[in-house]
Amino acid sequence: MDFSNLNHILKLYQHIGVYLIWYLLILSILLGSMSFYLIVSPSRKVERNTFWVMCLLTLGLLFGFGLICWFNFEIYKTISLKIPNEFVDMINTWIKQLSARSHMAIPLYNPLHPPRYKLPPWLEEERYCFWFLCFGIMALIAWWNTKSSVIRRILEVLYCDQVLILTLVFTTFVNPLPNFIAEIKPWLTADIPMAKLELFVRLYPRMVFYYNAPYMWGHPPLLFISYAALTVFFAACVSMLVKNDTESEYIAYNYAKPAYLCLTVGMLLGLPWALEAWGPNWWWDPKIASSIMMWVVFSTYLHARLYLSRKGMWKFVAWLGILCFVAMIFTYLASYFFPGEHSF
Amino acid sequence: MDDIKRNYDFWLTIASVVVLFLIAILCTASMFYFKWAQIQNLPAPLKVQYEYHMNELASPLLIALLVLLGICIPKRILSLKPLIGFSIAVILGAIALWIIYDWRAALLVVISSAIVIQTIVFWLTLIGKRLNFKHEGYLRRLGSCLIHLGLLLICLDILLLSPLGFLKILFWTSSFMVIAGLILSFYGDIFLPKRLL
Numbered sequence: 001m002d003f004s005n006l007n008h009i010l011k012l013y014q015h016i017g018v019y020l021i022w023y024l025l026i027l028s029i030l031l032g033s034m035s036f037y038l039i040v041s042p043s044r045k046v047e048r049n050t051f052w053v054m055c056l057l058t059l060g061l062l063f064g065f066g067l068i069c070w071f072n073f074e075i076y077k078t079i080s081l082k083i084p085n086e087f088v089d090m091i092n093t094w095i096k097q098l099s100a101r102s103h104m105a106i107p108l109y110n111p112l113h114p115p116r117y118k119l120p121p122w123l124e125e126e127r128y129c130f131w132f133l134c135f136g137i138m139a140l141i142a143w144w145n146t147k148s149s150v151i152r153r154i155l156e157v158l159y160c161d162q163v164l165i166l167t168l169v170f171t172t173f174v175n176p177l178p179n180f181i182a183e184i185k186p187w188l189t190a191d192i193p194m195a196k197l198e199l200f201v202r203l204y205p206r207m208v209f210y211y212n213a214p215y216m217w218g219h220p221p222l223l224f225i226s227y228a229a230l231t232v233f234f235a236a237c238v239s240m241l242v243k244n245d246t247e248s249e250y251i252a253y254n255y256a257k258p259a260y261l262c263l264t265v266g267m268l269l270g271l272p273w274a275l276e277a278w279g280p281n282w283w284w285d286p287k288i289a290s291s292i293m294m295w296v297v298f299s300t301y302l303h304a305r306l307y308l309s310r311k312g313m314w315k316f317v318a319w320l321g322i323l324c325f326v327a328m329i330f331t332y333l334a335s336y337f338f339p340g341e342h343s344f
Numbered sequence: 345m346d347d348i349k350r351n352y353d354f355w356l357t358i359a360s361v362v363v364l365f366l367i368a369i370l371c372t373a374s375m376f377y378f379k380w381a382q383i384q385n386l387p388a389p390l391k392v393q394y395e396y397h398m399n400e401l402a403s404p405l406l407i408a409l410l411v412l413l414g415i416c417i418p419k420r421i422l423s424l425k426p427l428i429g430f431s432i433a434v435i436l437g438a439i440a441l442w443i444i445y446d447w448r449a450a451l452l453v454v455i456s457s458a459i460v461i462q463t464i465v466f467w468l469t470l471i472g473k474r475l476n477f478k479h480e481g482y483l484r485r486l487g488s489c490l491i492h493l494g495l496l497l498i499c500l501d502i503l504l505l506s507p508l509g510f511l512k513i514l515f516w517t518s519s520f521m522v523i524a525g526l527i528l529s530f531y532g533d534i535f536l537p538k539r540l541l
Contacts, residue, residue, distance in 0.1 A: 265523055284398045286375040293371035297364075339384045
């Protein structure tokens with residue numbers, strides 16, 4: 001495989017991606033406008049149509065997610081870290097030494113099956129498509145199951161915002177995996193065996209510990225599912241404050257449950273991964289500290305909720321729910337502003 | 345005072361909420377300090393020293409949380425008076441160990457005693473004894489026990505953090521307990537009809 005093959009796949013991806021961006025952009029503006037119209041003058045017909053626009057948006061995101069999966073699968077099929085046969089013994093000796101130093105057994109190089117990238121569809125900016133798709137599906141279910149206009153409007157506005165961010169801020173559909181491609185480009189363009197050997201030594205550990213790590217299929221997606229559920233939970237908590245009704249509380253708790261479950265399991269899966277990839281010196285890393293903070297705030301909500309019927313607890317619990325959402329946004333943005341192992 | 349006696353369950357929860365908030369504040373403050381002091385650029389020994397220092401700062405809060413948990417757990421099997429006696433003994437023991445040894449020893453003893461009691465509570469719940477629970481229903485109570493026991497074991501695992509084989513088994517066992525506990529607590533009513541819950 002050379003760089004021209006990757007370029008061909010990229011061009012096809014970008015070609016489809018541009019149409020998808022326009023599709024999502026138009027629908028999200030339409031959704032935002034309809035939601036605004038409904039706030040000003042409620043109408044049953046427009047409300048029903050809003051649901052269908054949300055369905056079309058979700059279908060668009062689903063198609064985008066499929067496109068990302070196809071692109072990653074093409075990378076799996078076409079890119080392999082194949083080294084010249086004369087270096088196999090030398091490389092395997094090096095891998096054995098690396099394994100001895102690491103907490104994880106690193107697979108030896110097999111010339112019959114050279115290592116390939118098994119990229120999950122939530123790497124780099126691709127993650128936003130998965131995250132917002134999860135939110136879209138959950139928002140649709142919550143929208144359908146509630147009669148509360150407050151929850152419906154908040155869900156619509158949040159959905160519209162997320163898709164606008166995905167299409168206008170991020171380059172998921174026009175410039176996929178920029179960091180990965182920058183990393184792999186020298187490998188695809190190198191033609192001197194020694195240069196390939198040097199690149200293999202740099203690329204292989206990252207492939208094993210990061211791109212192809214089994215935890216990659218559990219830790220990030222569970223957190224994104226949790227974030228999506230937390231966003232619906234936030235909408236219901238705001239409604240709890242505005243409307244003071246038990247239906248909002250019921251929806252809030254119904255979404256808090258999967259959010260907390262996925263958050264806990266996702267965070268737990270991060271622990272052995274961190275030990276294997278970074279060794280023991282990552283404790284008190286900013287992202288980990290903020291994740292613990294978020295989990296602690298969420299635990300506080302679940303404990304306080306046990307006494308919901310007591311005087312003053314209704315508002316306290318609703319505010320705690322909103323604080324959970326704020327903590328989630330803070331935790332996510334922490335990766336951009338704070339240094340450490342998780343910084344983007 | 346009468347209100348506290350009548351509603352100590354509620355006040356314990358409020359106290360736990362306060363400690364959890366303080367932990368959240370410490371975590372947030374640590375992030376800003378990390379960035380300000382550029383910890384990521386420090387050599388490994390200084391980084392380890394920073395981690396040790398932060399653990400030291402967090403351990404009083406963790407001990408407070410564990411003591412509260414240590415009160416919350418035996419409250420299911422003890423009445424108020426022995427409960428207070430037990431809690432005071434745990435706090436004094438932890439302080440003594442901290443003075444004589446270090447925060448790690450204090451934390452280890454508090455966690456270990458909480459694990460022993462929680463195991464008893466778990467066993468009694470499993471065989472169907474009626475204990476003092478806020479939750480209604482057998483599966484939800486069992487779930488609550490599993491979550492707390494699992495979390496205590498994870499705390500122990502993190503405290504002894506090392507890549508030893510035994511700790512790996514302990515981690516996966518405790519993680520499984522937490523996950524199973526959460527599923528039973530949240531979705532217990534799906535598995536069993538309401539009259540059996």
